[in-house]
Amino acid sequence: MKITRIETIPYSIPFTKPLYFASGVVTSAEHVLVRVHTDEGLIGTADAPPRPYTYGETQASIAAAINDLFAPGLIGLSPLDRETAHAHMNRTVGNPVAKAAVDMALWDLVGLSLGVSVSQLLGGYTDRMRVAHMIGFSETDAMVADALRMRDQHGITSFKIKVGRHPIELDIQACLAVRDALGPQAELYIDGNRGWTAAESLRALHALDGVGLLFAEELCPADDVLGRRWLVQHSHLPIYADESVTTPAEVTREVLGGAATGISIKTARTGFTASQRVLNLCQGLGIEVVMGNQIDGQVGSLCTATFGAAFKATAGRPGELSNFLDMSNDLLAEPLAIEDGVLLLPQRPGIGIEIDEAKLDRYRQDR
Known part of the structure; x- marks a missing residue:
C-alpha cells in the first residue's frame, strides 16, 4: 500500500458558547481535515486545529505546509514508513499541528489495513476514558x-x-465558587495559559489553598526561565507544562530544568508517534501526565481518547475530551457520547473516524 495524495480541507463550525482563556478566545472550530489517500482505496483521517496564538499556525499555513512541503516527500511511501515520513517533515521546523495530523492519519491507515483499532496498536489498555471539562x-x-x-x-x-x-x-473567586457548588468530591485543577507572572501565580495558589486543587498548569510564560523554576520550588502543588512542551526535547528541558513537575500530552500537536515518546520519557523520569485538549472537535477528541485509553498511565486520569459539546455541529457520522463522565471508544478499525460527507460539504471553506 502506497500513499497517492494528501488532502487538506479547511472548515469552520461555530461554537454555541465561545471559550475564553488568557491567551485567546475560540468562537468557531476553524480546523483543517487531513486525509491521506492510498492506492488500495483506504483513507487515513485526522484533524488539525490551528492555534496561532500558541504555535503560530493558521488554517492557511497548515494546508500550505502539508501540500507544499510535506506531501511531495510522502507520496509513494507506505503508511508503515512513519520514521521516513517524520524525517522528511522534520526538515521543516515548527508546524507541530500539521505534522501531528499527518502522523495520526498514517496510524489510522495502519489500523484500517490490519482491521484493528489504533488504540489496540498503541497499547490496548482499555476502551474508555473518564472525561474532564474545561471551564473558560x-x-x-x-x-x-x-x-x-x-x-x-x-x-x-x-x-x-x-x-x-x-x-x-x-x-480566585471563580475557583472558590466552583468548588462550593460542586462539593469536595469533584476534581479541580487550573490552567493559566501563561497569563500570570510567577509572583502572581504563587499569590493565587496561596489564596486557593483550601480549594483542594490537583495541580496547576502553565501559569506563567515559557520564556520566564528563572520565574518558572522559582514557582516550582515554592509551590505546594504540582506544576504542569503544556504549551512549553511541544516536543520530547522540550519536555526534557522543562523537567530537568526544574520548571515543571508534570506534563500535558496533546495528540493535536504531537500526534501518536511523538506523544508515545513523550509518555515514555515521562514514565522514565517518574513524571505524571494528563491528556490535554486543543479545543478539539469530535475528530480531535476521538484521537485524544484513542491515545489516552491505550496506556495505563494516561487512562488513569480523566482526559480533557468534552469541549466539542459546545460546538453547534460536528463532522462525525456517529457523534461521540459522554455518559456518566465516560467516553467510550468506537469499536472500529483505525481511529474509528467516519465523516458525514454532507456535514463536511456544509462547513468546508474551499468551495
Whole structure:
C-alpha cells in the first residue's frame, strides 16, 4: 500500500458558547481535515486545529505546509514508513499541528489495513476514558453554571478551570465558587495559559489553598526561565507544562530544568508517534501526565481518547475530551457520547473516524 495524495480541507463550525482563556478566545472550530489517500482505496483521517496564538499556525499555513512541503516527500511511501515520513517533515521546523495530523492519519491507515483499532496498536489498555471539562472565562455565576451543566447532563466530575486574568481575585473567586457548588468530591485543577507572572501565580495558589486543587498548569510564560523554576520550588502543588512542551526535547528541558513537575500530552500537536515518546520519557523520569485538549472537535477528541485509553498511565486520569459539546455541529457520522463522565471508544478499525460527507460539504471553506 502506497500513499497517492494528501488532502487538506479547511472548515469552520461555530461554537454555541465561545471559550475564553488568557491567551485567546475560540468562537468557531476553524480546523483543517487531513486525509491521506492510498492506492488500495483506504483513507487515513485526522484533524488539525490551528492555534496561532500558541504555535503560530493558521488554517492557511497548515494546508500550505502539508501540500507544499510535506506531501511531495510522502507520496509513494507506505503508511508503515512513519520514521521516513517524520524525517522528511522534520526538515521543516515548527508546524507541530500539521505534522501531528499527518502522523495520526498514517496510524489510522495502519489500523484500517490490519482491521484493528489504533488504540489496540498503541497499547490496548482499555476502551474508555473518564472525561474532564474545561471551564473558560466568564462571570463567576456562568462558570459555576457550566460546571453544574456538565455534571448534571454528562456525569463529569473533573474540571479544568481557566485562570490568568487580572486582577487575580477574579479567578480566585471563580475557583472558590466552583468548588462550593460542586462539593469536595469533584476534581479541580487550573490552567493559566501563561497569563500570570510567577509572583502572581504563587499569590493565587496561596489564596486557593483550601480549594483542594490537583495541580496547576502553565501559569506563567515559557520564556520566564528563572520565574518558572522559582514557582516550582515554592509551590505546594504540582506544576504542569503544556504549551512549553511541544516536543520530547522540550519536555526534557522543562523537567530537568526544574520548571515543571508534570506534563500535558496533546495528540493535536504531537500526534501518536511523538506523544508515545513523550509518555515514555515521562514514565522514565517518574513524571505524571494528563491528556490535554486543543479545543478539539469530535475528530480531535476521538484521537485524544484513542491515545489516552491505550496506556495505563494516561487512562488513569480523566482526559480533557468534552469541549466539542459546545460546538453547534460536528463532522462525525456517529457523534461521540459522554455518559456518566465516560467516553467510550468506537469499536472500529483505525481511529474509528467516519465523516458525514454532507456535514463536511456544509462547513468546508474551499468551495
